[in-house]
Amino acid sequence: MKQLKIGLLGLGQVGSGVYSILNSKGTELARKCGTRLLISKIAVRNTSKRRLVAPKRSLITTSALSIVRDPELDVVVELIGGIHPAKELILAALRSGKDVVTANKALLAEHGRDLFREAQRCGRTLLFEASVGGGIPIIKATREGLAANRIRSIHSIINGTSNYVLTKMASSHVDFKEALSMAQKKGYAEANPKLDLEGIDSAHKLTLLSSLVFGGWVRFQDVFVTGISSIRSEDVSFAEEFGYTIKLLAIAKKTRSGIEAHVRPTLLPKSHVLSNVNGSYNAILMHGDEVGDILFYGRGAGSLPTGSAVVSDLIDLARMKREGLKLPAPLHLNRLHVRNVSVLESRFYLRFHVVDQPGVLARISRILGGRHVSISDVIQKERKIGGVVPLILLTHKAPERSVLRAVQAIDRLSIAKGKTQVFWIEES
Amino acid sequence: MKQLKIGLLGLGQVGSGVYSILNSKGTELARKCGTRLLISKIAVRNTSKRRLVAPKRSLITTSALSIVRDPELDVVVELIGGIHPAKELILAALRSGKDVVTANKALLAEHGRDLFREAQRCGRTLLFEASVGGGIPIIKATREGLAANRIRSIHSIINGTSNYVLTKMASSHVDFKEALSMAQKKGYAEANPKLDLEGIDSAHKLTLLSSLVFGGWVRFQDVFVTGISSIRSEDVSFAEEFGYTIKLLAIAKKTRSGIEAHVRPTLLPKSHVLSNVNGSYNAILMHGDEVGDILFYGRGAGSLPTGSAVVSDLIDLARMKREGLKLPAPLHLNRLHVRNVSVLESRFYLRFHVVDQPGVLARISRILGGRHVSISDVIQKERKIGGVVPLILLTHKAPERSVLRAVQAIDRLSIAKGKTQVFWIEES
Numbered sequence: 001m002k003q004l005k006i007g008l009l010g011l012g013q014v015g016s017g018v019y020s021i022l023n024s025k026g027t028e029l030a031r032k033c034g035t036r037l038l039i040s041k042i043a044v045r046n047t048s049k050r051r052l053v054a055p056k057r058s059l060i061t062t063s064a065l066s067i068v069r070d071p072e073l074d075v076v077v078e079l080i081g082g083i084h085p086a087k088e089l090i091l092a093a094l095r096s097g098k099d100v101v102t103a104n105k106a107l108l109a110e111h112g113r114d115l116f117r118e119a120q121r122c123g124r125t126l127l128f129e130a131s132v133g134g135g136i137p138i139i140k141a142t143r144e145g146l147a148a149n150r151i152r153s154i155h156s157i158i159n160g161t162s163n164y165v166l167t168k169m170a171s172s173h174v175d176f177k178e179a180l181s182m183a184q185k186k187g188y189a190e191a192n193p194k195l196d197l198e199g200i201d202s203a204h205k206l207t208l209l210s211s212l213v214f215g216g217w218v219r220f221q222d223v224f225v226t227g228i229s230s231i232r233s234e235d236v237s238f239a240e241e242f243g244y245t246i247k248l249l250a251i252a253k254k255t256r257s258g259i260e261a262h263v264r265p266t267l268l269p270k271s272h273v274l275s276n277v278n279g280s281y282n283a284i285l286m287h288g289d290e291v292g293d294i295l296f297y298g299r300g301a302g303s304l305p306t307g308s309a310v311v312s313d314l315i316d317l318a319r320m321k322r323e324g325l326k327l328p329a330p331l332h333l334n335r336l337h338v339r340n341v342s343v344l345e346s347r348f349y350l351r352f353h354v355v356d357q358p359g360v361l362a363r364i365s366r367i368l369g370g371r372h373v374s375i376s377d378v379i380q381k382e383r384k385i386g387g388v389v390p391l392i393l394l395t396h397k398a399p400e401r402s403v404l405r406a407v408q409a410i411d412r413l414s415i416a417k418g419k420t421q422v423f424w425i426e427e428s
Numbered sequence: 429m430k431q432l433k434i435g436l437l438g439l440g441q442v443g444s445g446v447y448s449i450l451n452s453k454g455t456e457l458a459r460k461c462g463t464r465l466l467i468s469k470i471a472v473r474n475t476s477k478r479r480l481v482a483p484k485r486s487l488i489t490t491s492a493l494s495i496v497r498d499p500e501l502d503v504v505v506e507l508i509g510g511i512h513p514a515k516e517l518i519l520a521a522l523r524s525g526k527d528v529v530t531a532n533k534a535l536l537a538e539h540g541r542d543l544f545r546e547a548q549r550c551g552r553t554l555l556f557e558a559s560v561g562g563g564i565p566i567i568k569a570t571r572e573g574l575a576a577n578r579i580r581s582i583h584s585i586i587n588g589t590s591n592y593v594l595t596k597m598a599s600s601h602v603d604f605k606e607a608l609s610m611a612q613k614k615g616y617a618e619a620n621p622k623l624d625l626e627g628i629d630s631a632h633k634l635t636l637l638s639s640l641v642f643g644g645w646v647r648f649q650d651v652f653v654t655g656i657s658s659i660r661s662e663d664v665s666f667a668e669e670f671g672y673t674i675k676l677l678a679i680a681k682k683t684r685s686g687i688e689a690h691v692r693p694t695l696l697p698k699s700h701v702l703s704n705v706n707g708s709y710n711a712i713l714m715h716g717d718e719v720g721d722i723l724f725y726g727r728g729a730g731s732l733p734t735g736s737a738v739v740s741d742l743i744d745l746a747r748m749k750r751e752g753l754k755l756p757a758p759l760h761l762n763r764l765h766v767r768n769v770s771v772l773e774s775r776f777y778l779r780f781h782v783v784d785q786p787g788v789l790a791r792i793s794r795i796l797g798g799r800h801v802s803i804s805d806v807i808q809k810e811r812k813i814g815g816v817v818p819l820i821l822l823t824h825k826a827p828e829r830s831v832l833r834a835v836q837a838i839d840r841l842s843i844a845k846g847k848t849q850v851f852w853i854e855e856s
Binding site for chain 1: 445449453456457460461557563564565568569572573574575576577578701704716718719720721722723724725726727730732733735736737739740743744
């Protein structure tokens with residue numbers, strides 16, 4: 001039987017998952033794809049670290065470079081993460097004639113064009129199913145299963161950590177910090193969860209998804225990002241009173257004026273299919289011109305789910321190699337125009353903290369009205385004449401720029417205490 | 429550029445969708461797969477019928493046989509439905525060296541083994557993405573995207589008509605007949621909706637899904653089926669009071685004792701991810717040993733969604749053909765043992781209609797207790813001493829056989845008026 005000789009870079013969470021799947025299902029998978037998937041070398045930084053799996057010592061090396069240059073290997077699986085030296089290692093692997101499988105969304109989002117271009121130049125394949133949505137086969141589904149469609153929009157929850165935190169805030173009525181510490185205890189948040197909570201990880205994934213479905217390259221730095229750390233427990237409750245859930249949504253749309261792409265806390269109606277995506281689960285809702293709305297839901301992270309996506313890429317590679325192919329069709333790397341978010345229109349949730357005195361609502365609505373922002377709903381709680389109270393307004397559709405300018409003007413008033421909270425509302 | 433010459437059998441809903449997609453996106457798809465997808469012949473029964481699309485008259489023939497035998501064609505797309513002559517046409521197409529794409533779940537479920545065997549014997553490919561879940565690329569996702577997984581279970585809503593009817597019963601508080609007539613007005617139910625409402629269509633699709641993921645062939649006649657026509661408006665309300673939604677669920681599991689496969693009205697907790705699948709949407713939830721729970725959701729029917737799935741098969745075929753492949757790996761056709769449902773255990777919803785007199789609940793629970801069926805919840809409504817009232821019991825887990833025998837005994841009592849309603853409850 002044919003063999004696919006694999007060099008693994010990294011034996012952390014995902015690397016252990018890949019090792020464990022290939023180790024326990026070797027025969028079954030060999031039968032499935034007509035090729036034995038063989039881990040021939042594994043590079044780790046620290047050979048004495050305790051790990052989830054225990055490969056033979058003879059497979060282990062501390063030299064990643066020796067793996068990417070090893071002429072015996074067919075594929076390099078890059079699972080060390082980060083930008084450097086992952087980028088240099090992948091480039092070296094491609095140049096030495098190896099196909100590459102990676103789960104590194106940060107690297108692909110920020111340097112993907114260089115990598116895909118080099119893969120094309122070298123006639124090699126660079127696969128990345130595990131980089132978006134963990135175990136959800138979203139890349140394959142989009143690229144092949146929905147090939148007859150033009151995808152018009154993506155609405156997605158693609159960061160499990162922040163979704164877990166938001167779910168906890170809603171279900172246990174705790175504040176952001178407490179929810180985060182629950183997530184850390186459960187292993188759903190890293191010690192330094194900044195990339196997850198600030199929306200960067202979601203933006204990386206959105207960059208990749210958009211570049212995959214919109215027929216050109218969306219630059220990571222063009223994706224607007226806001227994270228969830230400013231969300232207060234009271235925002236979750238107020239949203240709930242209006243019939244909404246707050247989610248960290250990664251949204252991208254293809255319009256005649258260009259691409260819209262942004263990641264931010266967004267209010268979704270409770271009846272929306274993404275409203276019920278809870279805990280560390282991910283979900284990607286796409287709208288295709290033929291197929292209509294279609295949603296993929298599953299575990300967006302974790303050793304075995306993500307490992308399962310890496311292995312599906314290896315199986316695809318094995319099948320291709322057996323037949324001498326160089327599929328799949330490469331991404332289109334021409335740069336797409338991404339619209340500035342400030343010109344986009346949306347409904348908005350505004351939470352002011354104001355001194356509770358007569359005429360406050362009138363003053364605020366006058367300033368909003370001056371920018372053609374009109375109000376659809378109001379909640380004003382607890383009366384404490386002279387004290388500071390929250391005042392929540394939902395607006396009709398308006399350009400973000402107008403809303404932000406009005407809010408700036410309001411925040412300069414003496415009745416305003418503290419910075420106003422501004423969230424998008426997505427109705428459909 | 430290479431061409432894939434397609435013969436289309438049938439120009440109804442799905443056929444029109446395929447024609448319209450290939451017609452409007454010819455150039456785009458040709459670029460995507462490096463091959464022009466060309467409809468060369470279309471067989472219809474009645475050439476003068478008004479249709480959604482208007483292909484050139486020269487493409488049209490009334491002889492399906494001339495298409496399956498035409499040596500110029502590469503692929504036959506069978507969209508006429510039904511068992512005969514669809515089966516004979518597909519066999520003839522395979523034997524004359526053509527690959528075949530079909531959306532015919534009834535045919536594949538009931539005669540799939542013959543067809544797949546013949547395809548293997550002839551070295552041809554038989555693809556069927558459109559046969560399950562309409563536009564949802566579930567076949568590809570399972571076969572390739574989840575290839576690293578052993579699928580343990582399937583929980584699915586795979587009939588849009590019955591899901592629309594149940595959704596209407598719940599949201600508009602109407603009875604089955606009225607909900608059905610709403611579905612018919614909306615075009616979500618055919619004039620003769622028996623196959624949909626009696627669960628047969630779901631069972632066809634479950635047969636295919638199970639045979640795809642469990643590594644052998646599940647016979648259609650081994651799948652237990654009950655439809656939704658006996659569900660009363662009061663069942664929907666009582667279920668709701670207990671915190672459940674009634675869905676027509678198609679469930680299959682792989683256990684050590686064999687396959688479990690059944691389609692029937694099932695109570696699902698409102699928090700269950702399938703509870704929120706409403707209207708004519710379909711959803712398939714699978715549990716993979718590596719990936720965990722994963723769900724696919726989308727339009728399960730309709731001209732363009734289903735057409736989009738057919739076209740994705742054609743694109744796959746074009747890619748394979750260009751490279752001289754005969755992918756994908758065939759189904760395993762060895763017959764799997766399917767367990768008799770009566771030995772399966774579940775929680776149950778029981779709605780009795782009983783004479784309202786003292787001691788009724790005691791008598792009923794004694795008979796259930798005699799079969800080791802214990803009660804977890806009770807609702808007894810409206811007191812009308814001497815009149816007939818509904819009495820609803822939820823049971824703890826028990827073998828279906830024991831529950832049905834107890835119910836039979838109870839239905840013979842003079843206090844019981846009318847046949848007792850028995851539904852499964854699926855907790856997770």
